[in-house]
Amino acid sequence: MECWNENTMGNIKSMYNRSLTRELSGSIGRIVPGKTVLLYGSSLVYYTSLVVIKEALKRLPSIAVVDGANRFDAYSLARLAQVDGRDPVDVLSRVFLSRMFTAFQMDGVLTRGVEPFLKESRTKVLVILGLLHTFYDDQISAREAERSLARISEKFDRLKNEGISLLLASENLTPAQKQKQFFHLRLKAMADDVYETSPDFYPEVVWNRRLLR
Secondary structure, eight states, rough: OOOTTTTOOEEEEEEEHHHHHHHHOOOOOOOOSOEEEEEEESSSHHHHHHHHHHHHHHTTTTTEOOOOOOOOOOHHHHHHHHHHTOOOOHHTTTTTEOOOOHHHHHHHHHOOOOOOOOHTTTTTEEEEOOOOGGGTTTTTTHHHHHHHHHHHHHHHHHHHHTTTEEEEEEOOOOSSSGGGHHHHHHHHOOOEEEEEEEOOOOOOEEEEEEOOO
């Protein structure tokens, strides 16, 4: 897989948000040996991830969520399920949620804690919200953060080889430390498919799909 940068993008396809969620929820969890998909751009990425979770739980027994941005909204997920005529309690009971507040917690759970949990719970889908948020904190140096992200990337490759599908949702933020301002490129390099909000104005949100080969 090539590292993502401004000059190595694959083909780009635009799609409306509804088409995106249908495409993602239709494929996530079925990929063997696994696939990593990134939603990147405005804060809409978090709501989109909820729609994907709701749709995926129509056929998957459970989903694991690691939240580093405190953006998992259980109330909204319950409402989405209710609109579909489903039992919100049943849907929420099949989401295993861990909230991370520091980069060291995020590193620990992704590189050591999540793999045995996924095996024990037989969960094949891992959703990670705001992976970079904790690494933008000034309490962790850029060098430490780089090493940690490298370990996480290696773990993602291992999880994919074990048949785990990963969905990353990350808001586009500018870190205070200049040395960390390229981290979004590292994040994109972790993904097989990257969906970014279009910079153009549309009546509803449009995503650009960038296929990395």
